[in-house]
Amino acid sequence: MTALVVVSHSDPDSLTHSVSRSISDAIRTSGGIVETADLAAENFDPRFAIDDLNLYRGNGTPPADVLAEQQRIDRADHLILAFPMYWWSMPALLKGWIDRVFVSGWAYEYNPGVEFVKKLDRLVVHLVVIAGDEAESFERHGVYDAFRTQIERGIVEYCGATVGSTTFVYESDSRPREDLAVEISEIGIAVAARVQDQPSHSGARNTAPTYSNSHATV
Numbered sequence: 001m002t003a004l005v006v007v008s009h010s011d012p013d014s015l016t017h018s019v020s021r022s023i024s025d026a027i028r029t030s031g032g033i034v035e036t037a038d039l040a041a042e043n044f045d046p047r048f049a050i051d052d053l054n055l056y057r058g059n060g061t062p063p064a065d066v067l068a069e070q071q072r073i074d075r076a077d078h079l080i081l082a083f084p085m086y087w088w089s090m091p092a093l094l095k096g097w098i099d100r101v102f103v104s105g106w107a108y109e110y111n112p113g114v115e116f117v118k119k120l121d122r123l124v125v126h127l128v129v130i131a132g133d134e135a136e137s138f139e140r141h142g143v144y145d146a147f148r149t150q151i152e153r154g155i156v157e158y159c160g161a162t163v164g165s166t167t168f169v170y171e172s173d174s175r176p177r178e179d180l181a182v183e184i185s186e187i188g189i190a191v192a193a194r195v196q197d198q199p200s201h202s203g204a205r206n207t208a209p210t211y212s213n214s215h216a217t218v
């Protein structure tokens, strides 16, 4: 089992990095292979630039940094996204990574008049979200529904991938570090168990992407 852990946080001492290390360690302990994409340390550029827009419009080929990210994901059966909750969503760095990397021709294929194809059906995605707020507030404001609609359905399932697990850590700015350390260790073990339990559909991708244009309405 091969996993790619994508971590989006500028501080290596953050809870987000702690949870990503905990997950990576637990997967390795259970015999899996793990690669890490540390988007901040690697200076991934999240700006959707003209080359990205041209690709979306059906012109040109993916920029080299985008191709490198797609190849990392192609090597993985499981994709783990670890991020702090910012404004009830993900940080701009991770959103930009998704905007630029999950493009037509690789993540899905849409051409007007032709059947829409979801191309990431072999991939299982795990979401691990570190949040400052309380669980009760999430319930009250409908944050879970928003998250399900916007991220699980709007991104993961749109591309045909399966949501393997979604985990929230609450009150990250206010709880004692020792409590959080215990929880983070448990999350590592739990996510690694889900990775072991949920085989991907067909192993790492071995078919070439075909770049076309546009984002379908489904």
Ligand SMILES: Cc1cc2nc3c(=O)[nH]c(=O)nc-3n(C[C@H](O)[C@H](O)[C@H](O)COP(=O)(O)O)c2cc1C
Residues within 6 Å of the ligand: 009, 013, 014, 015, 016, 017, 084, 085, 086, 087, 088, 089, 130, 131, 132, 133, 134, 172, 173
């Ligand atoms: C720009 C910004 C926006 C935030 N928005 C939210 C939010 O919408 N909901 C929430 O629960 N916490 C929010 N927080 C709190 C962070 O989620 C919290 O500081 C983080 O999870 C702490 O973990 P870390 O050590 O990995 O940074 C926000 C923090 C920042 C900096």
